[in-house]
Amino acid sequence: MSTQSIYNVIFESLNSEGELSHNFMLPFEKVSPNELRFMPGAKDGIGIFHFGLKHPEKVAKKIVKLLKSDWKKGIANSQSKIAELLHKHGSLSVVDTILNSIREDHNGVDIKNMTDYACRLAFHTADEELVKLGIGMLGLVDLNNEQEIIDKLLILALYEEFTPYVIVAVSNCKSRNDILFKIAQKVHGWGKISTMERLEPASDEIREWILRKGCANSIMDAYLGLECANKGNLISTLRRNSLDAELFESISVIIDALLDEGPVDGISVYEHAEEALRLYLQFATDHVVTVKHLWRILNLQGWLENAEITNRDELSKMCDSIVCRASWKELICEIFNNSDDEQFFYASNAASRLNLDVSEFIFKAVKQNPVKHSGYLSVVYQNPEYAKQLTEIYEKVLPLDDMATGMGDFLFAENLSQEHHCLDFVLQELKNYPKMGERLVQAALKSPVVRERYGACKVLDEWTKMLNQNLQSISPNLFSVLKNISGIEVDSETKKNMKKLLKI
Numbered sequence: 112m113s114t115q116s117i118y119n120v121i122f123e124s125l126n127s128e129g130e131l132s133h134n135f136m137l138p139f140e141k142v143s144p145n146e147l148r149f150m151p152g153a154k155d156g157i158g159i160f161h162f163g164l165k166h167p168e169k170v171a172k173k174i175v176k177l178l179k180s181d182w183k184k185g186i187a188n189s190q191s192k193i194a195e196l197l198h199k200h201g202s203l204s205v206v207d208t209i210l211n212s213i214r215e216d217h218n219g220v221d222i223k224n225m226t227d228y229a230c231r232l233a234f235h236t237a238d239e240e241l242v243k244l245g246i247g248m249l250g251l252v253d254l255n256n257e258q259e260i261i262d263k264l265l266i267l268a269l270y271e272e273f274t275p276y277v278i279v280a281v282s283n284c285k286s287r288n289d290i291l292f293k294i295a296q297k298v299h300g301w302g303k304i305s306t307m308e309r310l311e312p313a314s315d316e317i318r319e320w321i322l323r324k325g326c327a328n329s330i331m332d333a334y335l336g337l338e339c340a341n342k343g344n345l346i347s348t349l350r351r352n353s354l355d356a357e358l359f360e361s362i363s364v365i366i367d368a369l370l371d372e373g374p375v376d377g378i379s380v381y382e383h384a385e386e387a388l389r390l391y392l393q394f395a396t397d398h399v400v401t402v403k404h405l406w407r408i409l410n411l412q413g414w415l416e417n418a419e420i421t422n423r424d425e426l427s428k429m430c431d432s433i434v435c436r437a438s439w440k441e442l443i444c445e446i447f448n449n450s451d452d453e454q455f456f457y458a459s460n461a462a463s464r465l466n467l468d469v470s471e472f473i474f475k476a477v478k479q480n481p482v483k484h485s486g487y488l489s490v491v492y493q494n495p496e497y498a499k500q501l502t503e504i505y506e507k508v509l510p511l512d513d514m515a516t517g518m519g520d521f522l523f524a525e526n527l528s529q530e531h532h533c534l535d536f537v538l539q540e541l542k543n544y545p546k547m548g549e550r551l552v553q554a555a556l557k558s559p560v561v562r563e564r565y566g567a568c569k570v571l572d573e574w575t576k577m578l579n580q581n582l583q584s585i586s587p588n589l590f591s592v593l594k595n596i597s598g599i600e601v602d603s604e605t606k607k608n609m610k611k612l613l614k615i
Contacts, residue, residue, distance in 0.1 A: 172212070336377050
């Protein structure tokens with residue numbers, strides 16, 4: 112039974128809105144638990160293939176030779192060899208060199224054969240790297256009168272591993288900006304970032320969409336803050352007399368993204384920074400009503416502390432007038448009383464920055480859903496009584512026997528991933544509580560995830576230091592477990608830590 116093509120899998124997975132679900136992944140390759148996992152588009156998005164291949168010309172030359180041989184014969188004999196080379200070196204590293212080589216030397220190339228071959232790779236194969244190459248090759252063809260091909264490329268573009276390749280493929284189309292606009296509205300991660308960088312605000316509709324919907328993405332809003340501020344004409348909008356609630360929210364996303372210059376340029380190079388921040392805070396006085404709004408104002412307040420702008424003091428006072436409202440504590444506590452509230456993170460973060468003691472509320476929320484809210488243990492484990500109660504809860508609710516499946520070199524758990532993630536957080540806190548949670552530590556020592564065995568050793572090391580005793584005196588049981596597994600430990604650093612604990 113032949114494998115279904117990637118194009119068909121994507122097409123059949125579209126929802127009623129013509130989009131893929133946020134967690135959609137192609138099913139062809141099962142990622143090993145000892146491999147790093149990437150979201151669709153992430154490997155190319157962060158340029159991981161840019162490192163390592165110093166001479167793409169050699170690989171590209173081999174692939175072009177195989178391609179031309181197939182085109183000449185009108186068959187696809189070389190696909191497996193091409194796929195092998197692409198998987199070894201990465202499409203991103205070589206595809207531009209391949210396409211440039213074909214452009215520079217296309218003598219004897221039958222355009223129809225090449226186009227058919229490219230369509231076969233793009234729309235009829237089950238190999239991601241071959242699909243990328245096929246899409247790239249279609250960029251060599253005049254697609255202005257090839258609506259069927261364009262429509263199929265739009266389907267592939269919805270899977271964000273392919274979005275950048277489709278963007279390049281349609282770059283010579285007369286309607287390329289309209290095509291990019293269609294793509295931008297239906298992707299949310301690296302594909303959206305790639306598309307927004309090339310989308311032009313060629314109409315009022317596009318410009319308004321950029322301002323309202325263009326910045327927020329599932330990777331990091333900062334990547335698109337400056338793009339949207341400039342292309343959406345942010346300053347002109349802020350000069351209006353009024354904003355609707357949705358527009359204020361989207362502008363808040365852009366402002367917050369501009370302040371985060373970790374990955375890309377932002378507020379420091381934005382031409383209208385000082386005026387934009389002043390006008391934004393004027394609107395914020397009336398529009399800031401949620402804890403998430405407060406969280407963004409706190410971000411701006413923190414940024415202003417070291418900002419080198421002429422109106423810093425004025426802006427700081429405007430922030431203070433919002434942050435100092437007495438109503439915030441009540442709103443924050445309301446969120447904690449509903450442990451499933453999507454604003455839980457913003458409430459916790461804002462409370463910390465406002466020096467509000469909300470540990471009791473967080474403790475209650477963690478007790479209600481201990482696995483989901485394990486990321487907040489650093490707050491509640493500062494209280495020894497909370498720590499004791501929660502440790503007992505985790506020893507009951509975590510399926511420790513199913514998690515302690517034995518030695519492995521896994522970076523991630525094959526199963527029960529949320530529970531293993533939770534155990535990581537618990538281990539970080541048990542370091543401060545000698546002899547507490549021994550069942551949790553024992554499960555971690557027997558976990559196939561390297562990080563958990565390493566974390567368990569760190570816990571035991573801290574216990575020996577705090578009690579000034581060797582491990583055998585502290586816990587004969589854990590000493591015995593460690594002795595049994597130290598000989599088969601596969602991670603060198605963890606093995607070293609184990610041997611150290613056994614000798615203390």
